[in-house]
Amino acid sequence: MTGADLHISDIDTPAVLIDLDRVEANLARGQRLADAAGLRLRPHVKTHKLPRFAQRQVALGAVGITAQKLGEAEAMADGGLADIFLPYNILGAAKLDRLAALHARVRLSVSADSAETVAGYAARFAGAAHPLTVLVECDTGAARCGVQDPAAAVALARAVAAAPGLAFGGLMTYPPRGRLAGTRDWLAAARDLLTDAGLPPPVISTGGTPDMARMAELAGVATEWRPGTYIYSDRMQAGWGHGTLADCALTVLTTVVSRPTPARAVLDAGSKALAADPVASGGHGHIVEHPAAVVAALSEEHAVVDLSAVPGPGPRIGDRLRVIPNHACVVSNLFDHVHLIRGERVEEVARVTSRGRLG
Amino acid sequence: MTGADLHISDIDTPAVLIDLDRVEANLARGQRLADAAGLRLRPHVKTHKLPRFAQRQVALGAVGITAQKLGEAEAMADGGLADIFLPYNILGAAKLDRLAALHARVRLSVSADSAETVAGYAARFAGAAHPLTVLVECDTGAARCGVQDPAAAVALARAVAAAPGLAFGGLMTYPPRGRLAGTRDWLAAARDLLTDAGLPPPVISTGGTPDMARMAELAGVATEWRPGTYIYSDRMQAGWGHGTLADCALTVLTTVVSRPTPARAVLDAGSKALAADPVASGGHGHIVEHPAAVVAALSEEHAVVDLSAVPGPGPRIGDRLRVIPNHACVVSNLFDHVHLIRGERVEEVARVTSRGRLG
Numbered sequence: 001m002t003g004a005d006l007h008i009s010d011i012d013t014p015a016v017l018i019d020l021d022r023v024e025a026n027l028a029r030g031q032r033l034a035d036a037a038g039l040r041l042r043p044h045v046k047t048h049k050l051p052r053f054a055q056r057q058v059a060l061g062a063v064g065i066t067a068q069k070l071g072e073a074e075a076m077a078d079g080g081l082a083d084i085f086l087p088y089n090i091l092g093a094a095k096l097d098r099l100a101a102l103h104a105r106v107r108l109s110v111s112a113d114s115a116e117t118v119a120g121y122a123a124r125f126a127g128a129a130h131p132l133t134v135l136v137e138c139d140t141g142a143a144r145c146g147v148q149d150p151a152a153a154v155a156l157a158r159a160v161a162a163a164p165g166l167a168f169g170g171l172m173t174y175p176p177r178g179r180l181a182g183t184r185d186w187l188a189a190a191r192d193l194l195t196d197a198g199l200p201p202p203v204i205s206t207g208g209t210p211d212m213a214r215m216a217e218l219a220g221v222a223t224e225w226r227p228g229t230y231i232y233s234d235r236m237q238a239g240w241g242h243g244t245l246a247d248c249a250l251t252v253l254t255t256v257v258s259r260p261t262p263a264r265a266v267l268d269a270g271s272k273a274l275a276a277d278p279v280a281s282g283g284h285g286h287i288v289e290h291p292a293a294v295v296a297a298l299s300e301e302h303a304v305v306d307l308s309a310v311p312g313p314g315p316r317i318g319d320r321l322r323v324i325p326n327h328a329c330v331v332s333n334l335f336d337h338v339h340l341i342r343g344e345r346v347e348e349v350a351r352v353t354s355r356g357r358l359g
Numbered sequence: 360m361t362g363a364d365l366h367i368s369d370i371d372t373p374a375v376l377i378d379l380d381r382v383e384a385n386l387a388r389g390q391r392l393a394d395a396a397g398l399r400l401r402p403h404v405k406t407h408k409l410p411r412f413a414q415r416q417v418a419l420g421a422v423g424i425t426a427q428k429l430g431e432a433e434a435m436a437d438g439g440l441a442d443i444f445l446p447y448n449i450l451g452a453a454k455l456d457r458l459a460a461l462h463a464r465v466r467l468s469v470s471a472d473s474a475e476t477v478a479g480y481a482a483r484f485a486g487a488a489h490p491l492t493v494l495v496e497c498d499t500g501a502a503r504c505g506v507q508d509p510a511a512a513v514a515l516a517r518a519v520a521a522a523p524g525l526a527f528g529g530l531m532t533y534p535p536r537g538r539l540a541g542t543r544d545w546l547a548a549a550r551d552l553l554t555d556a557g558l559p560p561p562v563i564s565t566g567g568t569p570d571m572a573r574m575a576e577l578a579g580v581a582t583e584w585r586p587g588t589y590i591y592s593d594r595m596q597a598g599w600g601h602g603t604l605a606d607c608a609l610t611v612l613t614t615v616v617s618r619p620t621p622a623r624a625v626l627d628a629g630s631k632a633l634a635a636d637p638v639a640s641g642g643h644g645h646i647v648e649h650p651a652a653v654v655a656a657l658s659e660e661h662a663v664v665d666l667s668a669v670p671g672p673g674p675r676i677g678d679r680l681r682v683i684p685n686h687a688c689v690v691s692n693l694f695d696h697v698h699l700i701r702g703e704r705v706e707e708v709a710r711v712t713s714r715g716r717l718g
Contacts, residue, residue: 012451012453012454013451046659046660068659068660069660088616088627088660089616089617089676091614091616091676091677092371092372092614092677094371095371113617113619114617114618114676116675116676116677117616117617117676139619143623143663144617144619144625144656144658144661144663145616145617145619145625145661146617146619147619148619148620174658255450255451257447257448257450257476257504258448258472258473258476258503258504258505259473260472260498260503260504260505260506260507261507264502266503266504268447271634271636271689272689272692275630275634275635276634276635276636276637276689277630277635278635278637297502297503299503299533300405300427300688300689300692301405301427301428301447302503302504304502304503316475317448317450317473317475317476318450318451318475329659330630330631330635330659333631333659333693334692334693
C-alpha cells in the first residue's frame with residue numbers, strides 16, 4: 001500500500017506511526033557504536049518485524065539478523081534476508097521440520113542450552129546436506145535460559161561438536177542490563193575453557209539495546225551484538241538512559257474521545273494498542289504534545305490521562321495526540337499495519353509480518 | 360478450518376485453547392444470573408471476537424451484543440449479529456461514515472458523554488432514514504469516560520433528544536468494581552431527573568464480569584448488563600472472586616523449552632502470547648499442571664517460571680503445559696487463531712476477527 005498524497009491528518013486512529021528519519025538516525029547510530037567498539041552488529045527484528053528495515057540494517061553494515069521465533073525468521077527469509085540467527089531452543093518435530101526447511105534456504109544458526117535441545121537438532125539434522133550451526137546459550141546473570149557456568153558451556157559445546165549434522169557456532173547470551181563486567185568475565189572464562197578444549201568459539205554474541213553505548217566494554221570478548229529496540233526506542237529505553245524521548249521513532253496516533261473533568265482526558269488507545277508493559281517511573285506512555293500529562297490507566301480501548309500537571313486548558317475532544325509507548329516491540333505486535341512517515345507525510349502503509357503467528 | 364481428527368497433542372505451541380464445555384457452562388451461568396436478577400444480558404464480545412460465540416450468547420437469551428470498537432462491531436455484523444451496542448464516543452468523519460454504514464444494516468446504538476460527540480452524531484445522522492440511538496455515558500465512579508453528575512446526564516439527554524437524526528436511548532455506565540450501591544444511587548437519581556424532564560430512559564445499561572453474581576443489587580434501576588470476560592474467565596476474574604480457576608475456558612498451550620536450574624523452567628510464551636497485564640497477587644499466569652509454580656517474569660517470547668514451591672522434580676524439557684492468563688481478553692487479541700476444544704479433541708481452528716484493526 002502506498003500513500004502518495006497521504007498525510008498524518010488523513011489517518012484514522014489509533015494507528016502506529018514510524019518516523020523514517022528517526023529510524024535512519026537510530027540505525028546509523030547503532031552501527032557506528034558497533035563499529036567503534038569493533039563488534040559486528042546482528043540486529044534483532046522482533047522490534048519491527050519488517051523485512052525492509054532488516055534489509056536496511058544489513059545495508060548499513062550488519063552481518064545478518066536475529067529473529068526470536070520461527071515465524072519471524074520465516075517471514076524474514078521470505079523478505080530476502082539471507083543470514084538469520086534464531087537464539088531459541090527449538091523443540092518438537094513440527095518446529096524442527098520448519099527449521100530444516102529454513103536451513104535449506106538461508107544461512108541459519110540457532111541456540112541450545114540443554115542436552116535435550118541438542119539431541120533434537122542432532123536427530124533432525126543427522127543427514128543434512130550441510131551442518132546446522134548451534135551456539136550454546138549462557139546465563140550470564142539475566143536468569144532466563146542458558147547454561148549456568150562456563151564448564152557446562154564446554155560440555156554442551158562438546159555435544160554439539162560431536163553430532164554429525166551440527167557445527168559448534170560459539171556462545172550467546174542475553175545479558176543482564178547494566179552488568180557488563182560480570183557478563184564479560186563469564187564469557188571470557190567460557191572462551192578460555194573452550195579454547196583449551198580445542199573448541200574455540202567462532203562467535204560470542206551478546207545483545208540488548210540499553211547497554212549499546214557501552215559495547216566497547218565487552219570488546220575483546222564478545223564479537224557480536226544483537227540489539228532490537230534501538231531502531232525505534234521507546235519510553236522504557238529512554239528511562240534506562242538509551243537516548244532520549246526525542247529519538248523515539250514509533251508513536252501511537254490517538255484521538256481525545258472524552259474530557260470528563262478538567263484534569264482528565266481519555267484517548268482511543270488502550271491496552272490493545274499501547275500494551276500494559278510497565279516502566280519503573282509509572283504511567284503507560286508519553287504524550288508528545290503534552291509532556292506533563294500522565295497516561296494513568298489503560299482499559300482495553302481507552303487510555304485515561306491525568307492532566308493535573310498540564311498547563312492551560314489541555315487537549316480538546318477530537319484533538320489528535322501522539323503517544324510514545326512504554327515498549328515499542330509489543331506495540332508492533334498489536335497492529336496489522338504501521339504507517340511509515342517522513343515529517344507529516346505518510347510514505348507507505350506497511351504490513352507487519354509474523355504477528356499473531358504460532359511459534 | 361476443521362480438525363476432524365486433531366488432538367491437543369497435534370497443536371504446536373504457543374497456541375490458545377478454548378474449552379467449549381466451559382464456555383457453554385459460563386454462558387449459561389451468566390444468562391441464569393441475569394434472568395434471576397430480572398436484567399437483560401447484552402454480552403461484550405471484546406473478550407472472544409468470535410461471531411459464533413456472540414450468536415450462542417443471543418441464542419441463550421441475550422438481547423444483543425456489545426462491541427468496544429467499530430472494527431469489532433463491523434466483524435459482528437458480518438457474522439450475522441443484528442443488534443449491536445457500541446459504548447464509545449465515535450468521533451471524526453471516517454468513523455462516522457463507518458458508523459452510518461453499520462447503522463444501515465443492524466440495529467445499532469452508541470454512547471456519548473459530551474456535547475461534541477453528540478454534535479458529531481447529529482450532523483452525520485441529520486438526514487438518516489431512521490434515527491441513531493444514543494445512550495448517555497455516566498461516570499458512576501470508575502473515572503474513565505462519562506458525564507460527572509445526574510444533572511449533566513439530563514443536559515446531554517436533552518441535546519440528543521433535540522437532534523432530528525438521533526433518539527435518546529437511555530444511560531450507560533462502566534461501573535467501578537464492587538461499588539454497586541454508589542452506581543445504583545447515581546443511576547436512580549439520573550433516571551428520576553430524566554423522568555421529571557419528560558425523558559424517561561428506555562435502557563439503563565451497566566456492565567462488568569466481576570460483579571455479575573450481585574446483579575440483583577442493581578435490579579429496579581439497571582435494565583441491562585454487559586459482561587465480557589465471563590465467557591472465558593481468567594486469573595484476574597478468579598482473583599476477584601468470579602468463579603474459580605476451574606471455570607477458566609481459555610488457556611495458552613506452551614512447551615517447556617529450558618530447565619536451566621532445578622527451580623527454574625522457561626516456557627515458549629512471553630508477553631506477546633500472555634500479555635503483561637498485572638494482577639494484584641503477582642505473577643503472569645497459572646500453570647494448570649503445576650499449580651504451585653509462579654510465572655515470575657515474561658520477556659517477549661519466554662516465560663520464566665519459579666518452581667521453588669513445586670513438589671518433585673517439576674516439568675521436563677519438552678513437556679507441554681497449559682497456562683491460564685491473567686487477562687483473557689488481551690490474549691485473544693494477540694493470536695490470529697484459537698483452537699476450540701472438547702476434552703482433548705480439537706473441534707475447530709477459528710480465526711479471531713477484528714484483531715489488529717485500526718479502530
